[in-house]
Amino acid sequence: MxxxxxxxxxxxxxxxxxxxxxxxxxxxxxxxxxxxxxxxxxxxxxxxxxxxxxxxxxxxxxxxxxxxxxxxxxxxxxxxxxxxxxxxxxxxxxxxxxxxxxxxxxxxxxxxxxxxxxxxxxxIGGFALTEPNAGSDAGSVRTYAVKKGDRFVLNGSKIFITNGPIGRVFVTIAVTDKSKGPFGISAFIVESTFKGFSVSRKLDKLGNRTSPTGELAFEDCEVPEENLLGPIDMGFAEVVKxxxxxxxxxxxxxxxxxxxxxxx
Ligand SMILES: Cc1cc2nc3c(=O)[nH]c(=O)nc-3n(C[C@H](O)[C@H](O)[C@H](O)COP(=O)(O)OP(=O)(O)OC[C@H]3O[C@@H](n4cnc5c(N)ncnc54)[C@H](O)[C@@H]3O)c2cc1C
Structure with a gap:
């Protein structure tokens, strides 16, 4: 070769x-x-x-x-x-x-x-997967999404998110069917202007300091159904691939x- x-x-x-x-x-x-x-x-x-x-x-x-x-x-x-x-x-x-x-x-x-x-x-884009209780063990995320009419409502929090404090759009991972474990987790495209989304904290770091890292909060965050990314329940597995x-x-x-x- x-x-x-x-x-x-x-x-x-x-x-x-x-x-x-x-x-x-x-x-x-x-x-x-x-x-x-x-x-x-x-x-x-x-x-x-x-x-x-x-x-x-x-x-x-x-x-x-x-x-x-x-x-x-x-x-x-x-x-x-x-x-x-x-x-x-x-x-x-x-x-x-x-x-x-x-x-x-x-x-x-x-x-x-x-x-x-x-x-x-x-x-600016980011990827919101990690949570206080889900780092290496990414499949144990707790942020969840419930379908209500023509939208999904997300609740939970994310931590250590690169570009969190300055991002406008985030590929966000949330549980849609708890009974299915890692095969009940979906991906959503969440804009920072969506109702219920906020940056709860900018984090200070030892290195890579010009890259802003933050915590994100989803409080009854309303995501239009057309912002589901990939198949329902399998979005996480597909995104990770x-x-x-x-x-x-x-x-x-x-x-x-x-x-x-x-x-x-
Ligand atoms: C600068 C920076 C930017 C980041 N950006 C993003 C981002 O944009 N989006 C995002 O979603 N996340 C981001 N993260 C989070 C990153 O993906 C997590 O930090 C990573 O998944 C590890 O999770 P944790 O920090 O909770 O550590 P833990 O999972 O708690 O691990 C701590 C230590 O335990 C070890 N460990 C864990 N499980 C086991 C096991 N079963 N057996 C043996 N050892 C184990 C690990 O190797 C590690 O040394 C970022 C992190 C940093 C530091």
Whole structure:
């Protein structure tokens, strides 16, 4: 098997490296962002313009149609150029944890509504799974959703949510049939403007401080039925399948880029 990068792949990685080095690193690495735990908004806007935020989505939804390999190379090049690690973490939660499930499982209406805004960076995305009593054991989430008329009503809380304090749209995991265990858990697209949604706390962290992390509260949060993502009761299993395929590959790439920067 040939592990060499193609000329196209090398050129793409180099272009993201140059973009990061010239346009992102000088700003995002200013100490005040890290000290204050502030999100570098101007860098985010530039990342959207450059096409990084919707990299893997099809072009018809505002993306670049990049393969998983190209996405990994972009993340490597971005870190190699010296971009702040928190910004890379927020990018991952936004594009991979929120955008990819919508792209892979969403209805045509959902894809048209959300993916272009995620690709441009106009709306920041996140993924709300973890709860105070459900971390590694993700199947034991307690946030639940009950169907009432043409909407689902969500109650519960989420913790450690990347982009929580600044996000506009969250792929949110909630129990829909407790009797079915992990096969009774669904996924919903929840907008931060929906009634009953709130950010209950912004969390302070030791590292990746430019990436805002927060706690989310769902108090009789009303989610239109058309915002169910994937099949009822099986949305969680489906979302996790796609997230693992993409996120596991993409999560490590910035670390490789940072290590290469260190060696250089
Ligand atoms: C910076 C940051 C960003 C995050 N962003 C998000 C996000 O965007 N969305 C989201 O949903 N979540 C997010 N999380 C949460 C993350 O997914 C959880 O922290 C993770 O799933 C672990 O859960 P926990 O923290 O409750 O630890 P626990 O599950 O309580 O684990 C604590 C320790 O116990 C060990 N352990 C657990 N179970 C076992 C076992 N059965 N046997 C042996 N050892 C075990 C673990 O390996 C770990 O070392 C984020 C977390 C961090 C730190």
């Amino acid at each position: 040939d592990f060499e990068l193609t000329e196209e792949e090398k050129a793409f990685r180099e272009s993201v490296y140059q973009f990061s080095k010239k346009e992102i690193a000088p700003e995002s690495s200013k100490p005040e962002y890290d000290e204050k735990g502030e999100f570098p908004w101007e860098c985010w806007r530039k990342m959207g313009e450059f096409g990084l935020l919707g990299l893997p989505f099809p072009e018809e939804y505002g993306g670049q149609g990049a393969s998983a390999m190209m996405t990994v190379l972009a993340k490597e090049g971005f870190a190699l150029g010296g971009a702040d690690a928190g910004l890379t973490l927020s990018w991952g939660a936004h594009t991979i944890l929120c955008g990819v499930p919508i792209w892979k499982l969403g209805t045509e209406e959902q894809k048209k509504k959300y993916l272009p805004k995620i690709a441009s960076g106009e709306w 796609y997230i693992f395929m993409w996120e596991r590959s993409c999560l490590l790439a910035p670390a490789i880029g940072s290590m290469e920067a260190g060696i250089r």
